[in-house]
Amino acid sequence: MALIVQKFGGTSVGTVERIEQVAEKVKKFREGGDDIVVVVSAMSGETNRLIDLAKQISEQPVPRELDVMVSTGEQVTIALLAMALIKRGVPAVSYTGNQVRILTDSAHNKARILQIDDQKIRADLKAGRVVVVAGFQGVDEHGNITTLGRGGSDTTGVALAAALKADECQIYTDVDGVYTTDPRVVPQAQRLDKITFEEMLEMASLGSKVLQIRSVEFAGKYNVPLRVLHSFQEGPGTLITLDEEESMEQPIISGIAFNRDEAKLTIRGVPDIPGVAFKILGPISAANIEVDMIVQNVAHDNTTDFTFTVHRNDYQNAQRVLEQTASELGAREVIGDTKIAKVSIVGVGMRSHAGVASRMFEALAKETINIQMISTSEIKVSVVIEEKYLELAVRALHTAFELDAPTRQGE
Numbered sequence: 121m122a123l124i125v126q127k128f129g130g131t132s133v134g135t136v137e138r139i140e141q142v143a144e145k146v147k148k149f150r151e152g153g154d155d156i157v158v159v160v161s162a163m164s165g166e167t168n169r170l171i172d173l174a175k176q177i178s179e180q181p182v183p184r185e186l187d188v189m190v191s192t193g194e195q196v197t198i199a200l201l202a203m204a205l206i207k208r209g210v211p212a213v214s215y216t217g218n219q220v221r222i223l224t225d226s227a228h229n230k231a232r233i234l235q236i237d238d239q240k241i242r243a244d245l246k247a248g249r250v251v252v253v254a255g256f257q258g259v260d261e262h263g264n265i266t267t268l269g270r271g272g273s274d275t276t277g278v279a280l281a282a283a284l285k286a287d288e289c290q291i292y293t294d295v296d297g298v299y300t301t302d303p304r305v306v307p308q309a310q311r312l313d314k315i316t317f318e319e320m321l322e323m324a325s326l327g328s329k330v331l332q333i334r335s336v337e338f339a340g341k342y343n344v345p346l347r348v349l350h351s352f353q354e355g356p357g358t359l360i361t362l363d364e365e366e367s368m369e370q371p372i373i374s375g376i377a378f379n380r381d382e383a384k385l386t387i388r389g390v391p392d393i394p395g396v397a398f399k400i401l402g403p404i405s406a407a408n409i410e411v412d413m414i415v416q417n418v419a420h421d422n423t424t425d426f427t428f429t430v431h432r433n434d435y436q437n438a439q440r441v442l443e444q445t446a447s448e449l450g451a452r453e454v455i456g457d458t459k460i461a462k463v464s465i466v467g468v469g470m471r472s473h474a475g476v477a478s479r480m481f482e483a484l485a486k487e488t489i490n491i492q493m494i495s496t497s498e499i500k501v502s503v504v505i506e507e508k509y510l511e512l513a514v515r516a517l518h519t520a521f522e523l524d525a526p527t528r529q530g531e
C-alpha cells in the first residue's frame with residue numbers, strides 16, 4: 121500500500137462538476153488501497169478575483185490582510201471536495217494550512233514552509249480517511265495566516281509529500297505533463313516523459329508556470345518523486361527525475377521557457393571607475409528589488425552605459441531609485457523599457473555540446489529578431505528581446521532545436 125499526495129490545480133476544481141470528478145478519481149485510488157492526501161487550489165480565477173477586490177480598497181493592500189483574504193479560496197475547495205468524497209462513501213476530512221500546522225516564516229504573500237506537523241494527517245490516514253489539505257497557505261509562529269506566492273499549492277503538495285515520505289507526489293493539472301514549451305503558444309510542443317530536477321528548476325524559474333519554482337526546489341532537496349499529469353485524461357504524464365541519462369539520443373535542449381514579467385532599465389553615461397556597479401545596484405538591492413540580467417557596455421569617453429532587468433512590479437520603484445543614483449553620479453540619463461520579454465533554452469545536453477548559443481542566435485537572426493541582452497549558465501541560454509516578437513522567437517527556436525512534434529498525415 122502506497123502513500124500518495126495528489127494536488128489538483130485551479131481549473132481541475134473550477135466548477136462543482138469538476139470537483140465531483142476529482143472526488144470520483146480520488147475514490148478510485150482509495151479503493152485501490154492507497155493512502156491519499158489531496159491538496160487543492162482555489163477554483164480557477166478565484167485568487168485573481170480576491171486580489172482584485174483587495175485592490176479596490178488599496179492599490180498596495182497590507183500583505184497580512186491580503187493573506188487573510190486570498191487564503192479563503194482554498195478553504196472553499198477543500199470543504200467541497202471533502203463533502204463530495206463523503207457523499208460517495210469515502211471517509212474524508214478537510215484541513216486549512218493552520219489546522220494541520222503548515223508552519224511558515226512571516227513573509228506574507230511569499231512565505232516559505234519551515235515545518236509540517238504530520239501527526240494529525242497520519243492519524244487520519246490510519247483511521248482510513250482521505251485528508252484534504254488547502255494548498256497555498258500556512259501559518260507563522262504568531263498564528264498569522266500566510267500564503268506561499270502564486271502557484272503555491274504545488275509547493276504545499278510537494279512539502280506534504282516530503283514530510284509524509286510519500287511514495288509519489290502527483291500534480292494534476294490541465295495539461296498531460298511538462299512539454300518542451302508551453303503548448304498554448306506552440307501547438308507542436310511535445311510532452312516529455314522525463315525531465316531532470318535541474319532542468320525543471322531552470323524551466324520554472326525562467327517562466328514555465330506549470331510548476332511553482334519552490335515545489336521543484338523542495339522535491340529536489342528531499343528527493344520527492346514528482347509527476348505532472350492531466351486531471352481527467354489517462355496517461356503517464358512527466359516524471360521529474362534525478363538521473364541524467366547519458367544516451368546518444370539525449371536532446372541538446374529539453375525545453376524553451378519564456379516570460380513577460382521583466383522590465384529593463386539603463387543608466388547612460390556613468391563614469392567608468394571602480395565601484396560604479398556597486399553604486400548603481402547597491403541602492404536597488406537596499407530597496408529590496410531583485411535584479412536579474414545585467415550588462416555593462418565597454419567604456420568610451422571614460423563613461424559607460426549600465427543596463428539591468430527587474431520584475432515589472434518593481435519597475436517604477438527601481439526607476440525612482442536609479443534616477444536618484446543618476447543625479448548623484450552625474451550620469452547622462454536613465455531610460456527604461458517595459459515591453460521586453462525573456463526567452464530561454466534549457467537542457468543538460470548543453471554541457472556536452474558546443475555552439476548551442478550560436479545556433480540560438482542564428483535562429484533569431486533568421487527572423488530578424490534583435491537580441492538586447494544575453495545571459496548563460498551551464499544548462500541555459502537566455503535572451504531579452506522586444507516583447508512583440510516573443511511568440512515568434514519561441515516558435516522559431518522550437519523548430520531550430522528540432523523539438524517540433526512530427527506532423528501526422530493529413531495535418
Ligand code: ADP
Binds near residue numbers: 271298303329330
Ligand atoms: P494549475 O491551475 O493546475 O496549477 P497552471 O495554470 O498553474 O495549472 O499550470 C498549467 C499551465 O502551465 C498549462 O495550462 C500551460 O499553459 C502552462 N505551461 C507553461 N509552460 C509549460 C510547459 N513547458 N509544459 C506544460 N505546461 C506549461
Ligand code: ASP
Binds near residue numbers: 162
Ligand atoms: N490559488 C493560488 C493561485 O492562484 C495557488 C495555486 O493555485 O497554486 O496562485
Ligand code: MG
Binds near residue numbers: 271274332
Ligand atoms: Mg499552478
